[in-house]
Amino acid sequence: MQSLPITIQVFSLIGTLIFMGFxxxxxxxxxxxxxxxxxxxxCAIILIVFSIWRxxxxxxxxxxxxxxPPSLIFLFAIFAIICFLVHLSVVNSRLQQSIKELTxxxxxxxxxxxxxxxxGNLVLENEKRSD
Numbered sequence: 732m733q734s735l736p737i738t739i740q741v742f743s744l745i746g747t748l749i750f751m752g753f754x755x756x757x758x759x760x761x762x763x764x765x766x767x768x769x770x771x772x773x774c775a776i777i778l779i780v781f782s783i784w785r786x787x788x789x790x791x792x793x794x795x796x797x798x799x800p801p802s803l804i805f806l807f808a809i810f811a812i813i814c815f816l817v818h819l820s821v822v823n824s825r826l827q828q829s830i831k832e833l834t835x836x837x838x839x840x841x842x843x844x845x846x847x848x849x850x851g852n853l854v855l856e857n858e859k860r861s862d
Contacts, residue, residue, distance in 0.1 A: 743782040751775045770815060 754771045757763035763771075781787050792800040 740782055740785065744779065747775050747778040747782060750778075770811075774811075 754768055758768050788800045792803045797803045
């Protein structure tokens with residue numbers, strides 16, 4: 732298999748560094764939480780490794796017995812996407828439960844406020860009658 736030209740290697744390194752800078756900027760601005768940034772930073776580091784180590788994908792695919800090295804990228808990408816989707820499903824379920832609990836608490840507080848207002852109105856009415 733032919734080696735990649737140096738220009739593609741340089742462009743991939745520059746693109747990955749720009750991507751890492753973008754992720755860092757999102758973290759600093761508070762638009763991306765640190766727990767999710769780990770995934771993107773790990774992806775960028777993997778891209779940097781394979782940009783520098785030109786025959787890395789070929790060697791890893793030979794080690795794992797994969798005939799066509801680019802198919803290994805798709806295999807890892809699909810696995811990573813599935814793991815990320817499971818993680819997001821867990822986070823979504825946790826948030827749904829929190830929303831449910833908060834809704835219950837708000838309903839209880841509204842009921843208490845309404846009861847206090849009704850009790851306050853009764854006290855005011857009783858005071859007016861006694862005057």
